[in-house]
Amino acid sequence: MSDRTPWLVVERLRKTFPVARGMFGRRVPLYAVTDVSLAVARGETLGLVGESGSGKTTLARCLVRLETPDAGRIVYDGTDVLALGGAALRAFRRRVQIVFQDPYGSLNPRLRVGAAVREPLEIHRLARGQEAHDRVAALFAEVGLDPAYRDRFPHELSGGQRQRVGIARALAVGPECLVLDEPVSALDVSVQAQVLALLRDLQRHRGLTYVFIAHDLAVVRQMATRVAVMYLGRIVEEGPADAVLATPRHPYTVALLSAVPVPDPATQRRRIVLPGDPPSPLAPPPGCPFHPRCPHPQKDDRCRQELPALDEKAPDQRARCHYA
Amino acid sequence: MTALLEVRDLRVTFRTADGPARAVDGVSFALAAGETLALVGESGSGKTVTALALLRLLAEPPADVDPASRVLFEGRDVLQLDGEALRRVRGAGMAMVFQEPMTSLNPVLSIGLQITETVQAHERVTRRGARDRAADMLALVGLPDPRAALGRYPHELSGGMRQRVLLAMALVCRPRVLIADEPTTALDVTVQAQILELLAELRERLGMAMLLITHNLGIAAGIADRIAVMYGGQLVETASRQTLFREPRHPYTLGLLRAAPRLDGPAAPTPAIPGAVPPATAWPTGCRFRPRCPHAWARCETAPPLLEAATAQQARCWLVEQPGGAPA
Numbered sequence: 001m002s003d004r005t006p007w008l009v010v011e012r013l014r015k016t017f018p019v020a021r022g023m024f025g026r027r028v029p030l031y032a033v034t035d036v037s038l039a040v041a042r043g044e045t046l047g048l049v050g051e052s053g054s055g056k057t058t059l060a061r062c063l064v065r066l067e068t069p070d071a072g073r074i075v076y077d078g079t080d081v082l083a084l085g086g087a088a089l090r091a092f093r094r095r096v097q098i099v100f101q102d103p104y105g106s107l108n109p110r111l112r113v114g115a116a117v118r119e120p121l122e123i124h125r126l127a128r129g130q131e132a133h134d135r136v137a138a139l140f141a142e143v144g145l146d147p148a149y150r151d152r153f154p155h156e157l158s159g160g161q162r163q164r165v166g167i168a169r170a171l172a173v174g175p176e177c178l179v180l181d182e183p184v185s186a187l188d189v190s191v192q193a194q195v196l197a198l199l200r201d202l203q204r205h206r207g208l209t210y211v212f213i214a215h216d217l218a219v220v221r222q223m224a225t226r227v228a229v230m231y232l233g234r235i236v237e238e239g240p241a242d243a244v245l246a247t248p249r250h251p252y253t254v255a256l257l258s259a260v261p262v263p264d265p266a267t268q269r270r271r272i273v274l275p276g277d278p279p280s281p282l283a284p285p286p287g288c289p290f291h292p293r294c295p296h297p298q299k300d301d302r303c304r305q306e307l308p309a310l311d312e313k314a315p316d317q318r319a320r321c322h323y324a
Numbered sequence: 325m326t327a328l329l330e331v332r333d334l335r336v337t338f339r340t341a342d343g344p345a346r347a348v349d350g351v352s353f354a355l356a357a358g359e360t361l362a363l364v365g366e367s368g369s370g371k372t373v374t375a376l377a378l379l380r381l382l383a384e385p386p387a388d389v390d391p392a393s394r395v396l397f398e399g400r401d402v403l404q405l406d407g408e409a410l411r412r413v414r415g416a417g418m419a420m421v422f423q424e425p426m427t428s429l430n431p432v433l434s435i436g437l438q439i440t441e442t443v444q445a446h447e448r449v450t451r452r453g454a455r456d457r458a459a460d461m462l463a464l465v466g467l468p469d470p471r472a473a474l475g476r477y478p479h480e481l482s483g484g485m486r487q488r489v490l491l492a493m494a495l496v497c498r499p500r501v502l503i504a505d506e507p508t509t510a511l512d513v514t515v516q517a518q519i520l521e522l523l524a525e526l527r528e529r530l531g532m533a534m535l536l537i538t539h540n541l542g543i544a545a546g547i548a549d550r551i552a553v554m555y556g557g558q559l560v561e562t563a564s565r566q567t568l569f570r571e572p573r574h575p576y577t578l579g580l581l582r583a584a585p586r587l588d589g590p591a592a593p594t595p596a597i598p599g600a601v602p603p604a605t606a607w608p609t610g611c612r613f614r615p616r617c618p619h620a621w622a623r624c625e626t627a628p629p630l631l632e633a634a635t636a637q638q639a640r641c642w643l644v645e646q647p648g649g650a651p652a
Binding site for chain 1: 366367482483484485512513514515516517518520521539540541542543544545546565566569570579580581583584585586587588591592593594595596597598600601
């Protein structure tokens with residue numbers, strides 16, 4: 001991370017959820033985020049990749065203080081985010097906003113979409129009356145929505161239009177940083193490309209910093225300048241996007257990339273089919289969390305017993321593997 | 325090749341508050357024994373309704389299947405069958421797996437009971453015989469310890485394991501055609517790879533034909549012999565998978581191929597198709613892709629039929645007859 005001035009820094013973050021198991025509801029911890037450290041520079045896009053249960057969504061929710069982590073630190077522009085409260089927390093929320101996967105689930109179905117975009121302006125006392133009305137119109141135009149749509153309800157819009165409303169709502173308070181949690185996963189391919197283009201334009205014009213969470217590596221490849229791959233609550237690989245996606249070091253990243261279907265029969269690659277399912281975050285395996293499914297030929301007792309460190313394997317590219 | 329399954333001019337209309345929705349509007353295709361055809365399209369294209377109509381799984385009303393539509397399975401029209409005859413087609417003839425394994429399984433019945441029930445619904449077998457068949461099938465789809473798995477419940481299994489159970493249930497009567505509707509969409513990519521591998525392997529071992537419904541061109545590229553692209557309730561292009569990816573003739577197919585983000589090739593942003601799929605209650609007049617098409621010209625105000633574009637390739641586009649491109 002030589003010349004990247006860190007803007008958003010996460011240090012040793014941990015978040016567990018108590019889960020009831022069995023007939024008598026004995027509570028056991030679910031390790032959603034076990035130990036995550038990362039740094040994002042201003043104006044860049046960090047792509048956060050992982051399968052279900054990897055902890056990427058919990059991490060996203062911690063970043064915007066929708067969840068309170070058990071341990072660790074989040075520092076944004078020099079401010080300790082976890083220590084904030086009251087007015088300082090509200091000010092932080094104006095600077096960092098989140099966009100969810102399914103705007104159908106995150107928008108109030110009985111609120112017209114214009115009012116949904118106006119709401120944050122009023123909550124944060126940024127505008128009211130005619131000024132708020134004009135700001136909403138400007139936001140609609142900025143995200144490529146006809147301002148005439150402001151009187152519609154969410155169910156009257158297409159998936160792509162609803163996601164544009166979700167983005168406009170996040171932009172209403174003038175944030176510098178957006179945490180995008182699977183922003184295009186629910187959309188059809190032809191519409192997905194439209195929303196990705198919009199996100200790129202917004203980033204350029206507003207100088208936004210993005211934390212872009214996705215399970216689709218091909219989408220992340222288009223958006224991210226850096227990529228972090230999560231597995232079972234930990235980052236297993238991290239580095240410049242082109243390096244991680246072209247020359248992955250961790251065996252999980254290698255397998256994940258090989259599993260993505262290629263839309264071209266002429267270049268069908270060899271798929272590495274991992275055995276089994278991702279292990280349960282209720283009972284993470286000892287040692288390297290990936291060892292039960294790892295196809296690496298050198299896998300041995302050390303992998304079963306000792307958690308590998310996230311070490312530099314190539315310039316600026318780190319992987320959590322004893323043998324990568 | 326004689327067709328095992330032949331669909332002729334399938335039309336399904338739904339009665340909705342906004343008027344009739346012509347969800348499937350004149351779809352015809354044939355599937356030969358052992359062949360895999362992928363039906364590719366985005367949401368609202370009509371691909372799932374097509375699949376459900378083949379097995380008579382649509383509730384009528386609100387669905388209304390045109391009396392002139394034909395679904396010929398081994399020469400008999402499935403749309404005219406009922407009772408015992410329909411049940412026979414559904415078991416050993418055509419079987420279906422759905423996208424969401426959790427909602428397709430009964431949460432309060434054990435896996436074993438659900439599979440043996442399937443066998444007993446379609447064949448005269450003893451309960452013990454049905455149970456043996458269920459265990460064999462679970463072994464075939466790669467469930468560890470199949471005998472023990474018979475006693476387990478859906479919630480005790482992972483998403484990938486549930487999809488394997490559904491496959492076992494669909495295949496236990498040895499159907500000649502498997503209809504798979506987005507069978508890996510709800511799964512993680514590493515688990516998706518397992519299921520795709522399993523589908524290809526089962527297809528070889530059991531010699532069955534497959535109709536794969538998917539929105540993912542990459543999945544179609546990896547497993548299908550032929551691909552049919554749907555848009556607006558119609559087939560807009562059919563071709564072998566090699567031809568479809570190398571020389572697509574319909575602008576929508578080309579648009580989809582270009583829009584799909586991919587891991588090979590340059591990392592540049594992919595171009596979107598402008599606009600959105602129109603609702604089935606209001607298909608555009610003329611060519612249904614016209615409002616989004618970069619090549620639309622005067623002739624597109626008349627709806628094009630599926631035109632022969634090359635050997636074994638058809639496209640619903642007037643450009644097929646205008647190889648130099650649309651007139652300016």
